[in-house]
Amino acid sequence: MSTLRSSPASSALDLAAIRQDFPFFETGIAYLDSANTAQRPRRVLDAMEGYFTQYNSNIHRAVYRTSMQATEHYDATRRKVREFINAKSVKEIVFTKNITEAINLVAYSWGRQNIREGDLIVLTVMEHHSNIVPWQILAQEKGARVAYVDIDDQGELRLDQFHELLEQEPRLVAFAHVSNTLGTITPCRELTAAAHAAGAVVLIDGAQGVQHVGVDVQEIGCDFYGFTGHKVLGPTGSGVLYARRELLEAMPPFLAGGDMIRAVFLDHTEYAGLPEKFEAGTPAIAEVIGLGAALDYLQDVGMDAIRAHELELTEYTLEALSEIDGLRVFGPPAPRRSGVVAFDIEGIHPHDIATILDRHDVCIRAGHNCAMPLMHRLGVAATARASFFLYNTKEEIDRLLVGLHDAKRIFR
Amino acid sequence: MTAVDDQFYREYILDHYKNPRNFGRLEGADVSHEEYNPLCGDLVGMDFRLQDGVIEDVRFHGRGCAISQASASLMTERLKGMRLEDARELSKDDVLDELGIEISPARLKCALLSLKVLKVGAYGLAGEEDDDE
Numbered sequence: 201m202s203t204l205r206s207s208p209a210s211s212a213l214d215l216a217a218i219r220q221d222f223p224f225f226e227t228g229i230a231y232l233d234s235a236n237t238a239q240r241p242r243r244v245l246d247a248m249e250g251y252f253t254q255y256n257s258n259i260h261r262a263v264y265r266t267s268m269q270a271t272e273h274y275d276a277t278r279r280k281v282r283e284f285i286n287a288k289s290v291k292e293i294v295f296t297k298n299i300t301e302a303i304n305l306v307a308y309s310w311g312r313q314n315i316r317e318g319d320l321i322v323l324t325v326m327e328h329h330s331n332i333v334p335w336q337i338l339a340q341e342k343g344a345r346v347a348y349v350d351i352d353d354q355g356e357l358r359l360d361q362f363h364e365l366l367e368q369e370p371r372l373v374a375f376a377h378v379s380n381t382l383g384t385i386t387p388c389r390e391l392t393a394a395a396h397a398a399g400a401v402v403l404i405d406g407a408q409g410v411q412h413v414g415v416d417v418q419e420i421g422c423d424f425y426g427f428t429g430h431k432v433l434g435p436t437g438s439g440v441l442y443a444r445r446e447l448l449e450a451m452p453p454f455l456a457g458g459d460m461i462r463a464v465f466l467d468h469t470e471y472a473g474l475p476e477k478f479e480a481g482t483p484a485i486a487e488v489i490g491l492g493a494a495l496d497y498l499q500d501v502g503m504d505a506i507r508a509h510e511l512e513l514t515e516y517t518l519e520a521l522s523e524i525d526g527l528r529v530f531g532p533p534a535p536r537r538s539g540v541v542a543f544d545i546e547g548i549h550p551h552d553i554a555t556i557l558d559r560h561d562v563c564i565r566a567g568h569n570c571a572m573p574l575m576h577r578l579g580v581a582a583t584a585r586a587s588f589f590l591y592n593t594k595e596e597i598d599r600l601l602v603g604l605h606d607a608k609r610i611f612r
Numbered sequence: 613m614t615a616v617d618d619q620f621y622r623e624y625i626l627d628h629y630k631n632p633r634n635f636g637r638l639e640g641a642d643v644s645h646e647e648y649n650p651l652c653g654d655l656v657g658m659d660f661r662l663q664d665g666v667i668e669d670v671r672f673h674g675r676g677c678a679i680s681q682a683s684a685s686l687m688t689e690r691l692k693g694m695r696l697e698d699a700r701e702l703s704k705d706d707v708l709d710e711l712g713i714e715i716s717p718a719r720l721k722c723a724l725l726s727l728k729v730l731k732v733g734a735y736g737l738a739g740e741e742d743d744d745e
Contacts, residue, residue, distance in 0.1 A: 549676060551677040551722065555719065559620070566652070567652045568652065581652065581675060582652050610621045611621070
C-alpha cells in the first residue's frame with residue numbers, strides 16, 4: 201500500500217505509556233473522534249470510584265466526615281480549574297453539566313439583564329449550535345440582532361468583517377476558541393482586545409480549545425470562557441463556566457433552589473455568594489471530582505507536549521490525505537489548526553465513509569458536526585471528521601487511510 | 613490491505629445509488645413532498661401522479677448517503693403502478709426487506725427516510741415519523 205507509512209514513535213510524548221493509562225484502547229479500536237468525546241484515563245475512573253466507594257455523601261450539607269471529604273474533593277477541582285485556565289479566583293469558576301449549559305447560563309442570566317432591543321450580538325459562521333441557538337432565542341425575546349463573521353477560503357475568520365461589525369458597537373461578541381469542524385484556532389487575544397475597545401462583552405466557547413492548545417483567560421482578557429468535561433478526558437455531566445468576578449456578582453441566578461441561597465424567607469430570598477449562587481441543587485459530584493483528575497492528568501503530560509504531538513499527527517494526516525484522489529480537506533494549514541481534520545470524498549457520502557471505517561474498527565464523526573450554518577457556508581450537507589488527542593498514534597491514522605482506500609474501492 | 617466484506621454495500625445498493633431509478637422531478641405532479649434527516653442533512657423528495665387510485669408515476673430527488681438514496685430508488689420502482697391503498701400499507705419491514713442488508717440503529721433513519729416521505733407527504737399520516745426506530 202503506497203499510502204501506508206512507517207509509524208515512528210512521536211517525539212513529543214511517550215505514547216506507549218499514555219495508551220496504557222486508557223482502558224478503552226484494549227478494545228483495539230482506532231479512536232479518531234475525540235472532538236466529539238474523549239477517552240478517560242484510569243486515574244479519572246479511580247477518582248470517581250473512590251468517591252462512590254469510600255466517601256459517597258452530599259457536599260456542603262452534612263457535618264460528618266465523609267461529607268466534608270466529598271466537599272473537599274469537589275472544591276479541589278475548582279482550584280485545579282482555576283490554575284488550569286489561570287483565572288484570578290476560584291470564585292470565577294462555576295460548575296455546569298457541560299458547555300451548553302454554561303453558554304445558556306450566560307444567555308439567560310447576563311443576556312436577559314444586559315441585551316436590549318436593537319442591540320447587536322456578533323457570532324461567527326463556524327460556531328457550534330450551542331453558541332448560536334441560545335443567542336438566537338435571546339435576540340428573539342429582546343428584539344436584538346445577530347450578525348455573523350464569515351470565514352475565508354482557508355476557513356479562517358474574516359478579520360476585516362469582524363472589525364467592520366465592531367463599528368456597530370455590539371453588546372456581545374461570542375466565538376469558538378477552536379472550530380470543531382475546521383480546527384481553526386481563533387486569535388482570541390486580538391479579537392477580545394478589539395471587541396473590548398468597541399465596548400462589547402466577550403464570550404469564548406472553549407470546548408475544543410482548552411485541552412488542545414491551552415488557555416490563559418487573564419492573558420486573553422475574555423469575560424466568559426466555557427468548556428466541557430467529557431472532551432478534556434473527564435466524565436460526561438461535568439462542565440465549567442469561567443466568568444470575570446464583577447460580571448458574576450452583578451448577574452442574577454440562572455437555576456434556583458438549594459445550595460444557591462444564603463437565607464430563604466416566605467417573601468424573599470438572599471442569594472449565596474460566588475460561585476454557589478450559580479450552582480443550585482446537588483451537582484454532579486463524582487463527575488466534578490473526575491474532572492479534577494482529568495486536569496491533573498493533562499497537566500502532568502504537559503499542554504505544550506500535547507499540542508506538539510497533535511500538530512505532528514495533523515501534519516502527517518494532511519499530507520497523507522492530499523494523496524487521495526477526490527478527497528477535499530476543509531480548514532487552514534496545520535500550524536493554524538488544532539488536531540481536527542474534516543474532509544469529504546467525491547461520490548461517497550460522509551455517512552458511508554464512516555460506516556465503512558466502522559467496519560475497519562476506526563471511529564470518526566460524520567455529519568454536520570452540530571454546525572449546520574458552517575456546512576451551508578462550505579456548500580456541503582455533511583463532512584467526515586477525524587480528530588486527535590494526546591493518545592492517538594500514526595498507526596491509527598494509517599488504519600484510517602486503509603479504510604478510506606477501501607471506501608474508494610467499494611464506491612469506485 | 614485488508615478489505616471489509618461487502619455485505620453492507622452490495623452491488624445492487626451501489627447500483628441504485630450511482631444510477632438512481634425514476635430520479636428527477638415530475639411535471640404536473642398531484643402530490644409532492646420532501647423530508648430531511650436532521651442528523652445528517654440528507655434529503656429525499658417525491659413527486660406522485662395519481663390516476664383512479666393508482667400511482668401512475670413517481671419520481672424522487674434528493675441528496676445523501678448510499679443507503680438513503682438507494683432506498684428511495686428501490687421504493688419508486690415498487691410504487692409505480694401500485695394501488696394507493698396498498699402503498700399505504702407499506703411498513704418499515706417491507707423497506708428493510710427490500711434493501712436486504714442489515715441496517716445498524718444509527719443508519720435506520722437513512723434507510724427509512726423515503727418511507728417517511730411516502731407516509732407523511734403523500735398520505736398525511738403524520739405521527740408515523742417518530743415510529744421508525
